[in-house]
Amino acid sequence: MSKNRHLLPFEISLGYQIRATHRLFQSYLQSKIGPYGVSLGMWYFLRVLWEADGLTQRELSHRVGTMEPTTLTAMRSMERSGFIRRERNAEDGRKINIFLTDKGRDLKPLLLPLAKQVVDDSVANFTADERRQFLGLLGAVQKSIVAKMGTAPANEDQS
Numbered sequence: 001m002s003k004n005r006h007l008l009p010f011e012i013s014l015g016y017q018i019r020a021t022h023r024l025f026q027s028y029l030q031s032k033i034g035p036y037g038v039s040l041g042m043w044y045f046l047r048v049l050w051e052a053d054g055l056t057q058r059e060l061s062h063r064v065g066t067m068e069p070t071t072l073t074a075m076r077s078m079e080r081s082g083f084i085r086r087e088r089n090a091e092d093g094r095k096i097n098i099f100l101t102d103k104g105r106d107l108k109p110l111l112l113p114l115a116k117q118v119v120d121d122s123v124a125n126f127t128a129d130e131r132r133q134f135l136g137l138l139g140a141v142q143k144s145i146v147a148k149m150g151t152a153p154a155n156e157d158q159s
Contacts, residue, residue, distance in 0.1 A: 014141070025118065032114040036107060037081055041074050043111075046083065049100050050108045056095045083107065
């Protein structure tokens with residue numbers, strides 16, 4: 001065992017535990033949305049588009065917190081799946097706007113309840129008060145990190 005391991009064992013590493021929890025969330029969510037032809041990569045873009053359809057690729061990248069090449073790859077895949085259509089911006093031909101198709105829009109009432117189930121299942125053993133406290137604590141951790149960094153990260157991950 002490494003001498004440095006004693007400095008921050010996995011059992012007490014908040015970052016490690018949050019990452020492990022996030023990976024479990026993603027795996028569980030993927031098991032729910034996968035049968036609908038939606039990958040985790042698509043999920044984050046769909047969540048944003050359901051709230052703000054017609055964003056540019058750049059705006060979408062910023063809101064999801066991905067690099068533009070990653071967004072472009074996801075948009076191509078989502079377009080092939082029939083979830084979105086891309087249109088050149090009428091005012092600025094360099095920009096591409098992303099719009100949900102009926103198929104993409106119709107996923108919202110199917111998939112959001114599944115995502116809510118994932119969240120609810122994850123805290124099934126919490127009381128309502130414990131859930132509020134937990135969310136408050138996570139918010140406090142995020143606020144502390146933002147204060148140390150001096151700026152908030154671009155993405156607001158929605159799972």
